[in-house]
Amino acid sequence: RSLGTQDQFCDIFSVLLVYADIDSFYMPHIEDLVYPIAFFNVNNKWSVFDPYYGVYFLNENMKFSPINDLKSNNWKLYNLKFDFNNSDNISRIFGNKYTNIHQIRNFYQSIFNLLPSDEEINNIHRYSRGGRSYVQNPIDRLLYQIYNPQ
Secondary structure (H helix, E strand, O other): OOOOOHHHHHHHHHHHHHHOOOOEEEEOOEOOEOOOEEEEEEOOEEEEEEOOOOEEEEOOOOOEOOHHHHHOOOOEEEEOOOOOOOOHHHHHHHOOOOOOHHHHHHHHHHHHOOOOOHHHHHOOOHHHOOOOHHHOOHHHHHHHHHHOOO
16 A cells, blocks of 8 residues: 555544544545545534545635535635635646646535435444544544454
8 A cells, every 4th residue: 555645644634633522534435436535523514625635615604514515516615725716726736637626626526426414424333434533542442342343
């Protein structure tokens, strides 16, 4: 496995959020789409972040777009380092993968259409959601072993 792959970025990001007491996990794929994405919970609403590219999604109130906003195309694209309004930045962020903002939006919207709802996520036991963010401290590791004996 290569170092610094997309899933590793998601894994580390979700672990750091859990250390900061923010509920988080990542999924390496959603249905048949293999694309790791990190989930986090703010104000009892789940949202997503793409840590590999530093891409996040805000709604019209400049708050992280909850999943229902993402699914209904109520989001704007942001990057931690570059402004998407400058087309030169697209290649700085994604390399040659995309040539314009519409391709990027369409790609992310295809992911968002597949996302589980808040209710579906909340109904999954936290140790079964994905990644290893919940088992990085000794107490959670013990609880995980009790929950998931092998």
